[in-house]
Amino acid sequence: MSKWMRLVALFGAFSLMAVAAGCGSDEETSSFKQCAEGETDGDLNFYNWSEYMDPDLITAFQDQHGVTVTEDFYPSNEEMHGKVGVGNSGYDLIVPSDYMVSILIADGLIQPVQEAAVPNKGNVAERFANPPYDPGAVYSAAYQWGTTGVGVDLGAAGGDVPKTWGLLFDADLAEQYGLSGKISLLDDPRETMGAALKYLGYSLNSTSKTELAEAEAVIADAVGRVAAFDSDQYSELVVLGETIVGHGYSGNFLWDFEEGESTYDYFVPDEGGTIWVDNMAVLADAPHPCTAFAFMNFLLDAQNGAQLTNYNWYASPNGAAEPHIDQEVLDNPIIYPTDMSKLEFIADTGDFEIEYTDALSRARS
Amino acid sequence: MTEVATPGLELQAERAESRRGFLLGLPAVVYLVVFFVIPLGIVIAYSFATRTRTGRTELRDWNLEAYERLGESVVRAVAFRSLWIAVASTLICLALAYPLAYFISTRKPATRNLLLVAVMIPFWSNFLIRTYAWRVLLDSDGLFTRVAAEVGFGDGRILFTNKAVILGLVYGYLPFMVLPLYAAIERIDWSLVEGARDLYASGWAAFRRVVWPLSKPGVIAGSILVFVPSFGAYVTPAILGGNKKGLVGSYIVDQFMDARNGPLGASLSVMVLAVMLIGTLVYFRQGGRNL
Amino acid sequence: MAKGVARSTAEPMGWSKWLLRGHSALVYAFFYAPIAVLTFYSFNESQIVGRWTGFSMRWYGDFLENDNVQQSIWVSVKVCIASTLISVVLGTLAALSIERFRWWGQKAFDAVLYLPIIIPDVTMAVMLMVFFSETAEWFNVIPGVDLSEGLEKLVLSHVAFNISFVSVVVRARLTNLDATMEEAAADLYANRWQTFRRVTLPQIMPGVLGGALLAVTLSLDDVVVSSFVSAVGATPVSVYVFGMLRKGVSPLINAVSVVILAASMALVIASLVLERVTNSPKGPEEE
Numbered sequence: 001m002s003k004w005m006r007l008v009a010l011f012g013a014f015s016l017m018a019v020a021a022g023c024g025s026d027e028e029t030s031s032f033k034q035c036a037e038g039e040t041d042g043d044l045n046f047y048n049w050s051e052y053m054d055p056d057l058i059t060a061f062q063d064q065h066g067v068t069v070t071e072d073f074y075p076s077n078e079e080m081h082g083k084v085g086v087g088n089s090g091y092d093l094i095v096p097s098d099y100m101v102s103i104l105i106a107d108g109l110i111q112p113v114q115e116a117a118v119p120n121k122g123n124v125a126e127r128f129a130n131p132p133y134d135p136g137a138v139y140s141a142a143y144q145w146g147t148t149g150v151g152v153d154l155g156a157a158g159g160d161v162p163k164t165w166g167l168l169f170d171a172d173l174a175e176q177y178g179l180s181g182k183i184s185l186l187d188d189p190r191e192t193m194g195a196a197l198k199y200l201g202y203s204l205n206s207t208s209k210t211e212l213a214e215a216e217a218v219i220a221d222a223v224g225r226v227a228a229f230d231s232d233q234y235s236e237l238v239v240l241g242e243t244i245v246g247h248g249y250s251g252n253f254l255w256d257f258e259e260g261e262s263t264y265d266y267f268v269p270d271e272g273g274t275i276w277v278d279n280m281a282v283l284a285d286a287p288h289p290c291t292a293f294a295f296m297n298f299l300l301d302a303q304n305g306a307q308l309t310n311y312n313w314y315a316s317p318n319g320a321a322e323p324h325i326d327q328e329v330l331d332n333p334i335i336y337p338t339d340m341s342k343l344e345f346i347a348d349t350g351d352f353e354i355e356y357t358d359a360l361s362r363a364r365s
Numbered sequence: 366m367t368e369v370a371t372p373g374l375e376l377q378a379e380r381a382e383s384r385r386g387f388l389l390g391l392p393a394v395v396y397l398v399v400f401f402v403i404p405l406g407i408v409i410a411y412s413f414a415t416r417t418r419t420g421r422t423e424l425r426d427w428n429l430e431a432y433e434r435l436g437e438s439v440v441r442a443v444a445f446r447s448l449w450i451a452v453a454s455t456l457i458c459l460a461l462a463y464p465l466a467y468f469i470s471t472r473k474p475a476t477r478n479l480l481l482v483a484v485m486i487p488f489w490s491n492f493l494i495r496t497y498a499w500r501v502l503l504d505s506d507g508l509f510t511r512v513a514a515e516v517g518f519g520d521g522r523i524l525f526t527n528k529a530v531i532l533g534l535v536y537g538y539l540p541f542m543v544l545p546l547y548a549a550i551e552r553i554d555w556s557l558v559e560g561a562r563d564l565y566a567s568g569w570a571a572f573r574r575v576v577w578p579l580s581k582p583g584v585i586a587g588s589i590l591v592f593v594p595s596f597g598a599y600v601t602p603a604i605l606g607g608n609k610k611g612l613v614g615s616y617i618v619d620q621f622m623d624a625r626n627g628p629l630g631a632s633l634s635v636m637v638l639a640v641m642l643i644g645t646l647v648y649f650r651q652g653g654r655n656l
Numbered sequence: 657m658a659k660g661v662a663r664s665t666a667e668p669m670g671w672s673k674w675l676l677r678g679h680s681a682l683v684y685a686f687f688y689a690p691i692a693v694l695t696f697y698s699f700n701e702s703q704i705v706g707r708w709t710g711f712s713m714r715w716y717g718d719f720l721e722n723d724n725v726q727q728s729i730w731v732s733v734k735v736c737i738a739s740t741l742i743s744v745v746l747g748t749l750a751a752l753s754i755e756r757f758r759w760w761g762q763k764a765f766d767a768v769l770y771l772p773i774i775i776p777d778v779t780m781a782v783m784l785m786v787f788f789s790e791t792a793e794w795f796n797v798i799p800g801v802d803l804s805e806g807l808e809k810l811v812l813s814h815v816a817f818n819i820s821f822v823s824v825v826v827r828a829r830l831t832n833l834d835a836t837m838e839e840a841a842a843d844l845y846a847n848r849w850q851t852f853r854r855v856t857l858p859q860i861m862p863g864v865l866g867g868a869l870l871a872v873t874l875s876l877d878d879v880v881v882s883s884f885v886s887a888v889g890a891t892p893v894s895v896y897v898f899g900m901l902r903k904g905v906s907p908l909i910n911a912v913s914v915v916i917l918a919a920s921m922a923l924v925i926a927s928l929v930l931e932r933v934t935n936s937p938k939g940p941e942e943e
Contacts, residue, residue: 045888045889049899050896050899050900051900070888070889071724072886072888072889072891073891073895073896073899073900074899075883075898075899075901076622078621078622078623078625079622079883079884081625082621082622082782082785082884083785083884085421086785086786086789086790087789088789088792089789089887089888090806090887090888091888103419103420106418106419107419107421184607187603187608188623189619189623189624190623223609226607226609227525227607228525228606228607228608228609229603229607229608229609230603230607230608232901233500233604233901236704236705236706239704239707240504240704240706240707241505242504242505242524255703256703256704259702259703259704259707260704348419350418350419351416351418353420353623353624353625353626354416354624354626354629356623356624357619357620357623357624357626358439358624360619361439361443361611361616361619362439364608364609364610364611365438365439365442365443365610365611382757382758383757383758383759383760384759385757385848386753386756386757386758386759386762387753387757387759387760387761387762389749389750389752389753389757390749390750390753390754390757390759390762390765392745392746392749393746393747393749393750393753393765393769393819393823394750394765394768396746396815396816396819397768397769397772397816397819397820398768400784400787400812400813400815400816401768401771401772401816402768403787404783404784404786404787405771405775405783407783407786407787407790408779408782408783408786411786461679461683461686462683464676464679464680465679465680465683467676468676468677468679468680469680471667475928478865478928479928481866481869482869482924482928483684483687484684484687485869485872485873486917486920486921486924487687487688487690487691487917488873488876488877489872489873489876489877489916489917489920490691490694490913490914490916490917491876491877491893491894491897491909491912491913491916492877492879492894493879493894493897493898493901494694494897494909494910494913495690495691495694497694497705497901498690498691498693498694499690500706501693501697501705501706502689502690502693504706507706508689508693509689536686536687536690539683539686539687540870540873541870544825544866544869544870545824545825545828545866547862547866548825548828548829548862548863548866549828549829551862552829552833552859552862568668568672582827582828582831583828585828586824586825586827586828589773589774589824590773590821590824593773593774594777596776597776597777597778599777599778600879600880613776614776614777614778617776617778617779618778621778621782627782630778630779630782631779631782634775634776634778634779634782637775637776637779638771638774638775638776638779641774641775642767642770642771642774645770645774646767
């Protein structure tokens, strides 16, 4: 027992040391280094989602400015936030999604975009120039965008299906189309609870406990018919025939449907769904902010923006790029949905984020 | 011990010996204090800290809220499910690894090394890729599924069930059972077994009374090495189990990542660590007595 | 030696001998089944793993063109070698210190030594990440140390968990080893170093090697801790693959792991051949 006490005391002492260390770090000053257009101040450390950037664009930028670009990759916003959130990460430019931008702004982790250094920011389409997560797009510039919806194997479902979230949640529809055990949902509290909220006719940013409880009941009821909660492989599962309907992001479905042998469809259900935007932002403690802004400007160029979309098949928020984008990409309703009216951004709900995570945990406990 | 004339001298020698032991362990002590104990202290501090609105953990307004939440039924359900899955994985690993370790130990030295390395090689590919390969083996027309169906296990489908999770864990951590078992069995003095066989005449009795007790440190080490990561696993349950039923590992990750709730993630970690620590100590006491 | 006699009892006789062999063969089959699958699909034409459409080497071509993947493999190799060497030395010393000596505070050390094993990956990851960011400035004061280098952080973190794993394996070996040989050597006026070098080390060698194997495996396989502590330009292959998986599995990943596997097998075979050559003049042994 005394040994235990000694250990506890030891840990206690170190905890106090840690606290002292935590208090020691002083606040960041608000004056950022000013950059001119095309100015570089060293090699760029770029932190991006994987398979999201055309390597040819990086090569072109390197040749043009005589700097080296080091690109590292992250699998999720949360992982990226974990790393840059504690400071001293060494990265210059990151690509956070919408709600993450607002978190990074609130925590003072990203710096305002210097319009002087990024004149191409004017190329961003009207729709993305004043997003709810960053009013006036002061801190970020849109990179690519897409939607979250339902991908379905029409062959296995036996013909056309109603465009509703009910395909994922409704027992009768599951019965009718033989979907039981053939459904996958995203393993993401905001997206999954959000889909259930939309199904019930609520906002996917609801902060009402009763609405969330209803959504929780919907998921809890559906768990028995769900094959997997999966945020990575949902589209492969459909194409492989392991599932018939999947909940996921537009681009991934599109990519994999090309490989399948059945007929497939992806749609955002009539009840509405998520629209997401990934954005470029420069970290407040970026070691090379000027190179970062130069690269941001480079990617916002009309030709380069189009090249990016032609490469990764996600929609471009770059209005000026549109004439240069392949017609088959522009005409694809999965990449560029026709009806944008019922799409909603996921917004950070502050303390209520905990409720979303808890609700999903309870629904499947 | 042998008698020494002057007790003072003996004490001095003992002290010198003790100092030597300490110095030998010192590099590891220093290393672990800096790169483990202090970081752990920070996590413990986190568990009493406060989550800001944006999900930062700030070391102020110390509170026990995160610990109060450990009493919730979700946490209990998740903990018990993780527990039985980890126990099952450990037992299956032991049953598979013991005969294998025994077999390897009875080969000649060169063959032994080759066989041992052959155990490890698959694990130098990538954990995630191996687990995905299992997904291919286990899917509807996967090889495993078809063989299982032929042999008569219904339709042979186990993907996205707890069985698939256990299979994945057993596969993932089996080498951690084989290695310590081999290390323990390999050095058994077989003349003891010879003597035992003369005494008991039955190979089984000789095994039970001589080989098994002598291999026990390996069994204990192996069991810990398998049980612990199985209990905290979250990648395997996600890929092979479809993440339908929460487990401790994924629950902790959800807190740190999705909810950005550092204090709860930290208090859960501290709880798991405490449970593991107590379990390990008890297990060791038990094993120690039987040696 | 009495080896022949000992072997007769070591290996069971009759049907149980064949049962043991059959079991071992099956376990090896179990080990290699997924490896066979992933190798097979690395030659798949289709982008979907699990659906065979035809033979193709395109993913190996992609691999050769992909500098990021190649770089990440080198990061992993460097981290693996450095962390294994350090943790084998520290872990073995720790094991000896605990099993062969008695000193004040030993029990506490013993307990701390077990903590890295019983802590969930993700906790270890978070705590190291926070630790490195809080203390980066302090470490940078030490000349020659620059913790913004991701490589150093990766090595430091891998050693932090590998020390414990190595020491557990070595200790499992040491506990059963009675100290009489060492005492005999000491009685023969061998000094401590000689005793260690000639008696203790050869006896614990299987444990040390086992520990090293474990350390190599854990280092190469670690995803969670690495993904939290890796920094600019130092993404190990496991983390790189983790990122790729999130955007959809492509057989490129299979090709990558086949290349890694082939390389490590080649290394192992080379070292075994080398060992044969150096220890060559040995009579042919039975079976």
